[in-house]
Amino acid sequence: MAITGHLVEFSLAEIFQFLEQGHKTGLLTIFEQPEPEPPRGREHYIWFNQGRVVAAANRSDHRGLISSLSQRGLLGDRAASRLAQSCGPKVPLGLYLKSQGILDAEQLKLLFYTQVMRQVCALFSVVDGWFHFDSKAVLPCDEMTGLSAPATEVTLAGLRALRNWSTLEDKLPDPMSTIVALVEGQPNLRLNAVEWQVWEFTGGKDSLQTIAQHLQLPIHKVQEIVFRLNVVGLLEEVPMMVLEAETTHQHDEEDELQPTSSLHDSTVSQSFLNNLVSFLKHKV
Amino acid sequence: MEIMRLVVTGPVGAGKSTFIRSVSEIDVVDTDRRATDEASLLKPKTTVAFDFGRLQFSPDMALHLYGTPGQARFDFMWDILIRRAHAYMLLVAAHRPREFHYARRILSFMQRRSRAPLIIGLTHTDQPGTWDEENILIALGFPNPDRHPPIVSVDATEAGSVAVAIMTLLQHYSQVQQRNVEQPAPHR
Structure with a gap:
């Protein structure tokens, strides 16, 4: 399953709500460009597993986490690459490095925070962009710390930081x-x-x-x-009901709309339904 | 005269008026009118509109179809309509995700005000960018594939397709009635 759309149509907050509630797994790509066609602008990648955010990157070579490790002085670029190769195909790199004693739990949390929370929260301010969700995309272990966050948590943080609400105005x-x-x-x-x-x-x-x-x-x-x-x-x-239906007084010509209690619970007879269905069948 | 009242609701542009027009035997009445006293206290200049269509299929039996007002932020007419409805249909344009959030709000409102049986009608399913049923249900707040209202694709411009959608709603209504007879609700 793939879904594509404009962020003005379906905001990032709604996408996250949809992915979490649907327990979706796959890759969400955000394109910072007004039209879906190339040339492509900046691209951002967010991976979901069962509706939880497991990784994020702004590069497609799966070297975002390694680069982050290197930038933070936690591990040299070359050493990280070598370790990534020896890491099993289904083991998140972060967890592997922790199992090897290279990272501790706090460092892993900090990495995840930088990679996911900070990076993804910034995307909530993208006004003119497109999204594409691919449920067939494989989760990239090289980009994964092994930690995850509910999409709602990321949404809450992202919307708290949002300054320009113009695209969400009508929602x-x-x-x-x-x-x-x-x-x-x-x-x-x-x-x-x-x-x-x-x-x-x-x-x-x-x-x-x-x-x-x-x-x-x-x-x-x-x-x-x-x-x-x-x-x-x-x-x-x-919606605040300032007008309770029971006390509504409609005009006489709108008799059919009078909310009376006797009709409130009325049901339609089976013969009525049978006749109506027979009638409608002739229209099909 | 036995009358069944069905309400057709949904965001603007979902096809409510077209739906009713496709099957009504009378010209659909666009009942533009002044708000009632209580409403006018709130919004003195508010006019509200809803579509009304009718289908008389026997000398003493008729189906009335009501389309909810188009105004996005207007709710008292919805309230009157839904409280009187035997059943209702939420129409959603499958290619317009922009409206899903609003459709969800309508649904939430309707479900709070009425226990009438509901089905979801998807319109514009032949358009580019159409979402599939499963994903629309999630976007409308029904993530559980085993627990959601019946859903049907409908071409609001085709009388035959509209008839099928109404029959689906009638069938669902009948099932719910049957269930209520077997297991009466403790209170309404």
Whole structure:
């Protein structure tokens, strides 16, 4: 399966949500260019395993991790290449180096943070770009530390750092809507202070506008927070119902739309369904 | 007169009006009208619109089709429509991932307001860049391949295709009714 699209159409946050929820494995390539056709601009590669981010690179020769090791003075370029060759075909290079006593757990974490969190988070600011996801791509052990992060965690960090929200403008929640939690109890992701404050309002009673007033925040800030907590699956936006259907008084000519309780639970008879199906079959 | 009310919802451009027009025996009524008193308090100048189509197939039986308003941020008319619906269909343009997020919001809204049976209708499936069913379901929040509403491809311009989609919805409605009879819900 391959999916291609423009980031304006389907944002990186939505892609990550899709890949995580679908437990997708494969390679996501981000092209920093306005059109999908060559000449190609800068390319970025993010590998997923079962919906988790396992590696990222901005080069296609699978030498990103080796280069990073060398830049940090952890291992010479040549030594790293030699060790990479002796590493088994299905063993992530990072884990192999740890098993050889060349890296410790902290160094591995730092490598992963630099490779994935820092690199991928920066991609959330790519405005004019294309994406391509290839589920048949093989995971590159040479680029893998052996660590992984849920896509939601990366999304949260990426959207926190995002300054230009213009491409997500039409996806931001309505200021007049409210929010409800999608998880029971506490969020399973680490929230920052202001996210926590917004989270406290997930009772479905206050509009975003009201929340913004309570927290003395600009409404767009609250909308951005709600958007990011939504794409990571913590809460959802629900339109605020200022008009309860039961008390609605419609015009007489809209009799059919009168929400009366007697009709609310009405069902349609089986003979009705049978007749309708027979009728529709003639249209096919 | 026995009437069944089906609601056709979905993002703008998914094909709701075309869908209803394809099968309605009357000219589809685009009911542009002023908002009601309560709504006008909120938005004095709001006008809302929904499509209405009808199919009378027996002297005392008729199918009513309602298309939800096109406005992206308008919800009270949706509420009225969905609360009255026997069943509904979410139309999604399969080649327009930009709208998946909004389709998901509609779905979330509908499911909070109604327990009416739902199916998903995919339109524009012959267009370049079309996503496949499995991926659209994930994007709409149904990652589990064994737990999702029925999904059907539909050409909203073809009466035959629309008829098939409605029959799928009727079949699903019938199954849900049957299930409810066998295992009544504790409360609505």
